[in-house]
Amino acid sequence: MLRHVAYSIAPGSLALSRAVLDRAADRRRDDEWLDKAWAAPDTQVAVVAGDKLLVNEERTALRLVPPAEAPDGMRVLLGIDRESGAGQTADGRAVFAVIVGTEADESYAGLRELGAVLNDREAGMAVHVVGLSNWHGVHTHCANCGAHTVVVEEGHVRQCPECGLSHFPRSDPAIIVLVTDDQDRALLGRNEAWPEGRYSTLAGFVEPGESLEAAVRREVLEETGVVVGPEVDYAGSQPWPLPSSLMLGFYAKAASTDIEVDGDEIAEARWFTRGDLRALVEAGTMALPGSISISRRLIEGWYGEELTGSW
Incomplete structure (x- = not known):
């Protein structure tokens, strides 16, 4: 809930x-x-x-x-x-x-x-x-029969002339979450493909038949080994059409704090106090997500004010 x-x-x-x-x-x-x-x-x-x-x-x-x-x-x-x-x-x-x-x-x-x-x-x-x-x-061809589709409804539907199936624009739901612990530290991770010092909140796509809360718990556990408890709070959403995501933002409370990154998507994850974050950002050794991202707003919502510096 x-x-x-x-x-x-x-x-x-x-x-x-x-x-x-x-x-x-x-x-x-x-x-x-x-x-x-x-x-x-x-x-x-x-x-x-x-x-x-x-x-x-x-x-x-x-x-x-x-x-x-x-x-x-x-x-x-x-x-x-x-x-x-x-x-x-x-x-x-x-x-x-x-x-x-x-x-x-x-x-x-x-x-x-x-x-x-x-x-x-x-x-x-x-x-x-x-x-x-x-x-x-x-999406130029029908996923059902392979025929080339035609554009109808002023760009918002593609119609298959062979089997008659209508195809609609899609938005893929993805959760993005800032996890905190009992000491009010924030869990941030660095993607395997990112340079040293670049951190963000954890995120991942919602799987078929999965609730948003379950997706939050699964993604955090898979990427960092941290168990999320019952507290999962919805914070807001933002379309990210690059190419087709809808980012659903959450805050969550950790039930465990031991970190074991997956080594695949996440190369490094750490717990940060507000003092840690400010010191690293001001020193230029840590870069935060860009200002248009929901990840940045989740971090600033926890931090309590706007922060400087970004990717």
Whole structure:
């Protein structure tokens, strides 16, 4: 059973969980409305190549173009901006994206660069279309019969013309957890592929038929040998469409403190006091996850304030 959280992620601090647009799912099959919205002069279009988005010269915002200036590509309805007060449709301003392929030049940027600088509206647009772009890139054929699928519902469904099966965008649930012990120390680990001094919270994908709480306990035990007790507190979630994860954040209390890393995914794991963490970060010998990650926010939620330094 999930309990009231002992620590918390600061409201609004999850950069990729922000959204303003109404996704307007009911309009995705309305061809008449879509044609009218695409023809409206104030409609805005984001341009995406793979997992990168067209940005302004300062690389601080998306470069949104009118439909007449949009390049050829797969058209996707991102939604309706009902808060702007603008729009040629009765609903408000329509917002689309065009997916133009996978090759991106220097006029494009990825979510790791943009996540912390985009406003709420554009952050929500960005994670939406990057997730769709990544999905379309690897789901071109029907998993049931192998036929090439066609895009329908304005980019949100792929339909098989042979067997009729509909394929929908997927988000793979993954838990990410900060474990603390009875001394209020935090358990952080270093991935085998990371350089010395780079640490993060523990994470892993949820397996079929597994609850979130069970996934927390299994992943922590597998990676570090630490047993998690009954206290598993949900802290928040954030989409991570790189390529298709939904990160579900937790705080958990350890029932044991002996560490035995798996030596496969995790090369090293340690218990840190707040003093340990601050001293290592300030000395430059420890690097924390980037500011747009939920891992960073879990650590800062336990620490009690923002920290400096990141990967």
